[in-house]
Amino acid sequence: MGIIKGKVGNLKKKLLITMGCSHTEGLGCWDMTLNYPPRMTAQHPSFGEWIHVNKNRFHKLGWPNRLGKKLGYDKVMNLGFAGSATSAQMKTFLLKFKDASLSEYDVTIVWLFTDSLRTSYFRNGIIESLLPSNHTLDKDIMFQDVYKFISKKGERSDVDTMLDYIREEYINRSVVKTISELKNWNFISFHTRTHHYGNEINKIYGNDNTHFFGDVGFSRENDEELISKMCGHFNEKGYEMIANNMYQFINNNHPNLMGKTPKNEIESTWIGESSFDLITKY
Amino acid sequence: MKKKLLITLGCSFTEGVGCWDVESLPKNFSNDSSVNYGMVKEKNRPRFHKLGWPNRLGKKLGYDKVINLGLGGSSTSGQAKWFFTQYLNKDFSDWDVLVVWLLSEPSRISFYKNTEIVNQMSNPANSENYAFDGYIKFLSDSNTFREDLVLEQLFYRNIIKTICEQKSYNFLTFNLYSEAHNHIFHRFNPNDKTYSPIHIDNAAPDEYFSKICQHWNELGYEYVATNMFNWINFKQKHLVNPNFDGEFTWEWDGEPLNNLI
Numbered sequence: 001m002g003i004i005k006g007k008v009g010n011l012k013k014k015l016l017i018t019m020g021c022s023h024t025e026g027l028g029c030w031d032m033t034l035n036y037p038p039r040m041t042a043q044h045p046s047f048g049e050w051i052h053v054n055k056n057r058f059h060k061l062g063w064p065n066r067l068g069k070k071l072g073y074d075k076v077m078n079l080g081f082a083g084s085a086t087s088a089q090m091k092t093f094l095l096k097f098k099d100a101s102l103s104e105y106d107v108t109i110v111w112l113f114t115d116s117l118r119t120s121y122f123r124n125g126i127i128e129s130l131l132p133s134n135h136t137l138d139k140d141i142m143f144q145d146v147y148k149f150i151s152k153k154g155e156r157s158d159v160d161t162m163l164d165y166i167r168e169e170y171i172n173r174s175v176v177k178t179i180s181e182l183k184n185w186n187f188i189s190f191h192t193r194t195h196h197y198g199n200e201i202n203k204i205y206g207n208d209n210t211h212f213f214g215d216v217g218f219s220r221e222n223d224e225e226l227i228s229k230m231c232g233h234f235n236e237k238g239y240e241m242i243a244n245n246m247y248q249f250i251n252n253n254h255p256n257l258m259g260k261t262p263k264n265e266i267e268s269t270w271i272g273e274s275s276f277d278l279i280t281k282y
Numbered sequence: 283m284k285k286k287l288l289i290t291l292g293c294s295f296t297e298g299v300g301c302w303d304v305e306s307l308p309k310n311f312s313n314d315s316s317v318n319y320g321m322v323k324e325k326n327r328p329r330f331h332k333l334g335w336p337n338r339l340g341k342k343l344g345y346d347k348v349i350n351l352g353l354g355g356s357s358t359s360g361q362a363k364w365f366f367t368q369y370l371n372k373d374f375s376d377w378d379v380l381v382v383w384l385l386s387e388p389s390r391i392s393f394y395k396n397t398e399i400v401n402q403m404s405n406p407a408n409s410e411n412y413a414f415d416g417y418i419k420f421l422s423d424s425n426t427f428r429e430d431l432v433l434e435q436l437f438y439r440n441i442i443k444t445i446c447e448q449k450s451y452n453f454l455t456f457n458l459y460s461e462a463h464n465h466i467f468h469r470f471n472p473n474d475k476t477y478s479p480i481h482i483d484n485a486a487p488d489e490y491f492s493k494i495c496q497h498w499n500e501l502g503y504e505y506v507a508t509n510m511f512n513w514i515n516f517k518q519k520h521l522v523n524p525n526f527d528g529e530f531t532w533e534w535d536g537e538p539l540n541n542l543i
Contacts, residue, residue: 149410164396175366
């Protein structure tokens with residue numbers, strides 16, 4: 001039996017595709033041997049430059065590679081992109097993978113959902129995400145306009161408004177899940193906000209064994225040992241905890257997705273760019 | 283041999299708005315001055331659904347059945363959500379399915395609100411149009427305003443196209459705004475044979491449009507269906523069924539109500 005383009009005999013290699021926001025990109029795994037300015041935080045003017053310096057480290061040490069190794073997979077493609085909305089993540093996934101067959105791999109998608117309030121639109125050919133607190137005024141205004149519309153100028157209850165945002169999230173999730181299923185790819189999802197509005201998520205998602213309805217670890221976002229003081233995201237220890245919890249869910253509920261043996265190293269690539277013109281198709 | 287099913291998606295131009303029963307209308311009836319416009323329109327709706335382009339195209343193609351999901355005022359994303367939530371899991375294994383989508387104005391957007399798909403479009407009279415107005419404001423300083431609107435539209439179109447391909451449904455798109463947007467579609471979706479660049483109502487005379495609402499009337503819808511058919515017959519001949527001798531049936535299912543998820 002020879003090696004044929006990613007296959008060994010009839011055993012396919014295992015590919016993990018991960019989707020999510022900064023928590024999936026790996027933000028927080030700072031190289032603490034570098035000389036950062038005193039009292040460095042996300043508000044510091046040079047914060048963006050330091051993110052750039054640390055980016056490869058983030059991508060290497062976040063939960064995606066840790067989970068890939070624990071599962072015994074051969075490769076990780078990480079779509080995680082800081083500041084992105086769920087709909088933006090779906091758009092990026094579709095643009096990159098809608099025509100891909102990846103037939104040489106057994107593919108599993110793992111999606112860690114972000115804050116459900118985020119939305120996204122194309123602007124200047126780039127997928128722009130709108131968050132509850134943006135860095136630019138025009139994005140803030142657009143976010144508020146959408147919120148005003150859905151909450152009926154605040155007349156509707158917070159819970160009812162949130163349920164509609166989760167419905168939107170659910171549609172985005174369903175699109176990726178459906179396309180994955182049609183391509184014979186596996187699909188699993190987790191949520192960063194289960195400890196805040198898990199009941200509402202449960203109400204909309206219903207009984208779906210491809211989603212973990214428990215807390216994957218984000219209730220410990222304030223645990224000093226697990227978070228980076230510079231940005232408030234998880235650090236290496238925190239992402240190890242997240243990867244362990246994900247692994248347990250998959251091992252207990254989807255044993256068919258497990259690889260043979262855990263690995264110490266894994267081939268990985270970060271593919272989170274969001275500009276339409278820059279997007280590479282697979 | 284499987285029966286042939288045509289599923290149509292789009293806005294009011296797919297719902298068939300414009301095919302008024304002119305003889306039964308009140309005197310001086312119009313869409314901007316009549317207080318009972320909504321009521322009269324509702325009464326005419328079954329006529330719209332029967333006489334629009336979907337049934338005409340279905341018959342020309344030799345299909346057995348048409349399901350028309352066209353809904354007046356809907357956006358591309360709203361239409362995609364409706365198709366996705368209502369039709370994704372329908373069992374059409376006994377049918378050869380063709381989905382034809384007539385794309386509408388790309389600036390329209392949609393959200394879930396009060397559990398329903400709510401569409402927003404340019405409407406100065408609507409005091410609760412925050413999301414649409416905010417969206418246009420948000421894009422106003424973009425160097426690629428039109429492209430951005432079309433990219434958003436193209437994205438939702440491609441979701442449904444991808445799903446159709448995976449389910450072995452045939453899929454075609456026509457565009458109400460082909461003249462303005464073809465170059466954008468071609469730039470971002472080159473070599474896509476499922477996108478028809480034709481201007482479907484090109485050179486249609488005035489009498490093909492309803493004087494009440496400026497949509498097409500029966501003559502216009504026949505003209506549009508013929509143009510669509512001619513393009514399909516020329517470019518996608520395998521989708522035409524020349525030997526149809528069965529019974530033609532149709533239904534309209536474009537009302538996004540009670541679509542709780």
